[in-house]
Amino acid sequence: MxxxxxxxxxxxxxxxxxxxxxxxxxxxxxxxxxxxxxxxxxxxxxxxxxxxxxxxxxxxxxxxxxxxxxxxxxxxxxxxxxxIITGTGANVGLLVTRGFEHITVIEGGLTWLGESQAEILHSQLRRHTAPLVDSRNVIGVSERIAGPTYLTAEAKSGEVLIPLNEKEVEEAVKTLLKNKVEVIGIMFLNSYVDPRHELKAKEIAERVIQKHGADVPVVCSAEVAPVMKENNRVKSLLFQAYAAEKxxxxxxxxxxxxxxxxxxxxxxxxxxxxxxxxxxxxxxxxxVLSGPIGGLTGAQQVAKITGRKNIVTADLGGTSFDVGLVVDGLIGIRKDADFARHRLALPMVALDSVGSGAGSVVRVDEYRRMHIGPKSAGYRVGLCYQYPELTITDINVALGYVDPNYFLGGKVKLDREKALAGLEERVAKPLGLDVFAAGEGVLDVFHTQMKDLIRVTLQSRGYNPSEFTLLCYGGAGPVHMWGYSEGTGVGNVMTLPFAAAFSAFGAACAEYTHRYDKSLVVLLPHSLSAEEKQRAAETINSAWRNLEEIAVREMANEGINPSHITFRYGIYARYIGQLESFDTPLTFGHVHTADDIDRLTEAFENVYTKIYPEGARF
CATH class of the missing domain: 3.30.420.40 (ATPase, nucleotide binding domain)
Structure with a gap:
């Protein structure tokens, strides 16, 4: 329909x-x-x-x-x-440009992603992220298309330097079929500039698969994420092949x-x-990160309704505490997001998290040091319900902050005696404290972790906390807002009657949206002449028109009338010499002249000034 x-x-x-x-x-x-x-x-x-x-x-x-x-x-x-976490995805095969067979092992050196500070400092004990593809199923194929560069080069971007070796593609696919792969991904080095080699390899692979009577889908990186940075792009391709279909x-x-x-x-x-x-x-x-997104979408709606344009969100659930920002009514976006110890070529709402939630396990080790999380009881809650270890919810029940007879609206009954006994046995006695003093001490540490994250999220970006409203939600948000809001320096604190379901509320406010990205290298130094700006405008405009055609075609296949589609435009840009690009929404979608390039540059600098103080501009 x-x-x-x-x-x-x-x-x-x-x-x-x-x-x-x-x-x-x-x-x-x-x-x-x-x-x-x-x-x-x-x-x-x-x-x-x-x-x-x-x-x-x-x-x-x-x-x-x-x-x-x-x-x-x-x-x-x-x-x-x-x-992703349980490692129960598909058996993936991967074709890459010859010479890049170890790309999934090297990972751009990002072995520290998702690690705590203590784990990072003990690098000899750290392990690589669990691979999403068996290295024996990664096969190199001879091909090379020239990519863009900031420097003068002999080869023009998009020029074929080494033609695709079609025979190698055929043999590689046969090998992968013998290895019983369930999905085949193709990632060639500069396919985001020109996908012809990937598309040709996909055509050959599908022909070989059909000849063998197999049912193995083939996915190209140019179809999944046609952007630069091959390490991030291959992770996006693997997420699609390994986990998306399941x-x-x-x-x-x-x-x-x-x-x-x-x-x-x-x-x-x-x-x-x-x-x-x-x-x-x-x-x-x-x-992949659909859950916490609703909270920020909802916060954006709250900003519109209340007129409080600057909001710092605090989402405390059962497994984590997530902090995000709405600045001047806009949600921050990360271009290269980290997720489950992988860095993807995927724009993602900017969230900072710690693995502490109401279901986080509390324990005291043999050195009388207390640890909270990241292990969580999830839906099993704690000792007071169906979990064998002490959790933050147990402490809330023991201290009277949670009514054991009204959990989940009274549908679930919790055992306060078990929670009290667990708190005394596992925390109070090892530390030599009264059971209630021990419980309050655990909550002090718990709240300090969250307060530190709120302060770092604001101050690391140069913001004045007093200009922000702290919006507290999540299943455990209102229970703990008294603890994690105190001392943060925010101007106001706010929660809602439906705080426990606020992320679902945000989902109800979401628009039906597709987003399309394409990488270009366009330098805009101040010394550009009007003619050079004109050429840059034509390059950017051509890329936008190409993305529009893809969007109309895909959304029409989903039953959307093309006349009902509206487009919003933006760029990722950075000052030359910076490593990080910034998402810049634009009020216009056509650049034809040198003046349009100036408008585009001004829009980027305005966004940059909202993220960092004006004095930080280059």
């Missing part, structure tokens, strides 16, 4: 976190109810239906009643994260469970940089 043919009605938005699956059910008049269930990672469709049913019950309806009246259901889950299968099960109850459209999910797409979106790896 085409999107524009679906009758308007209810909107469902769900955030399936590690502990809870939260639902926001929006009725046609704009009001909404909240539903919750414990997340069932082994059977997400069951916790989906239970959470929807809980929200529906407040309207005197069932989940079937709601689904038959729903125009859009948005589901932000944790499936891809679980696949995640899509899980999301299809949720979609089918909704459709059995009368839902007539495709299930949607959130992109890692904001916006919603259907679960049939071709680059599904872009949804």
């Amino acid at each position: 085409k999107v524009e043919e679906i009758d308007q009605g209810y909107i469902l938005a769900l955030d399936a976190g590690g502990t809870m699956t939260d639902t926001i059910l929006v009725t046609p008049d704009g009001s909404f109810t909240v539903g919750k269930s414990l997340t069932n990672r082994e059977d997400e469709k069951s916790s989906y239906l239970e959470s929807v049913g809980d929200a529906a019950s407040y309207l005197g309806l069932t989940s079937s009643d709601v689904h038959s009246r729903t125009s859009v259901s948005i589901y932000a889950g944790t499936g891809m994260l679980n696949t 995640t899509r299968d899980q999301l299809r099960q949720v979609e089918q469970s909704a459709q059995k109850e009368g839902y007539k459209a495709s299930l949607q999910t959130l992109l890692s940089y904001g916006g919603a797409v259907t679960i049939h979106y071709s680059r599904l790896y872009e949804t």
Whole structure:
């Protein structure tokens, strides 16, 4: 069914976190109810239906009643994260430019990603990130297309230096099929400049696969992430090949469970940089961090409603504490995001996190040092419910901050005596403290970790905390906001009646969006003549028009009427000599003249000044 043919009605938005699956059910008049269930990672469709049913019950309806009246259901889950962390993805084969066979092992030297400071300082004990592809399934192929450079070079960007060796492609694919790979990825060095070699290799691979009667999809990096930095690009390609299709299968099960109850459209999910797409979106790896995105989208809406344009978000859930920024109404975007110890060529909402949540395990080691997290009980909560170790929730129950008879609205009963006994045995006695003093001490350490993250997030970017409002949400946010807000120096503190489901609320506010990126090397020194600026404008304009054509074609395949599509434009730019590029949204999408280039430069400098003080401009 085409999107524009679906009758308007209810909107469902769900955030399936590690502990809870939260639902926001929006009725046609704009009001909404909240539903919750414990997340069932082994059977997400069951916790989906239970959470929807809980929200529906407040309207005197069932989940079937709601689904038959729903125009859009948005589901932000944790499936891809679980696949990556547990190492249960597909058996991947990879074709690369000859000479780059070890790219997945070397990883650009980023072995420290996701490590704590203590682990980084003990590098001899550190291990490489678990690979997403067996090194025996990475095969080099002779080819080379010239890439761009800041320096004068003999070869022009896009020029074929070494033709594709088609025979090597055939033999490589045969070898991979013998190794029983389930997906084949292709990543040639400069395919983001000209994808002809990748596309030709894909054509050859599909022909060989068909000849062998196999069913193995082939994915090109130019189709997944046509951007520079091959280390990041190959990780994006591997995420798509290794985890995306398995995640899509899980999301299809949720979609089918909704459709059995009368839902007539495709299930949607959130992109890692904001916006919603259907679960049939071709680059599904872009949804890898769909959960926390809703919170920042919701914070952006709160900024519009309240007029408080500068907000620092504090999302405290069961497994982590995430801090993000909305500055002058804009959400920060990272161009090269780190995720599960991998760096991707994927724009992602800028979030800083620590592995401390309400489900974080608390322990005292043999040296009487206390540790909080990163291990988490998830939906099993703690000793007070179904987990064998002491957690922050146990301490909240023991100290009376959480009502053991009203957890999950009274659906789950917690055991305060077990929590108290666990706190005394595992923390108070080893430290020689009174049980309640021990509990307060744990919470002091817990809150200090979070306060430090809030301060670092603001001050490392040169912001004055007093100009920001701290927005507290997440399943455990209101319970702990008294502790982590004190001493941060923020101007205001805010929470909401539906704070526990705020990320789901943000998902309900998301736009249906696709984002397209393409790498160019365009230098704009102050000494450029009007004629040189004109040529730069033509290069940028040509790239935008190419991305528009791709967008119209893909969205038309998803049932979107091209006349209903609107475009917003932006650039990644940096001062020459800097390492990091900055996302610059633009109010215009055509650059034809030297004056347009000046407008583009001015827009970048305005964004830069919002991120850093004006004195930091080059």
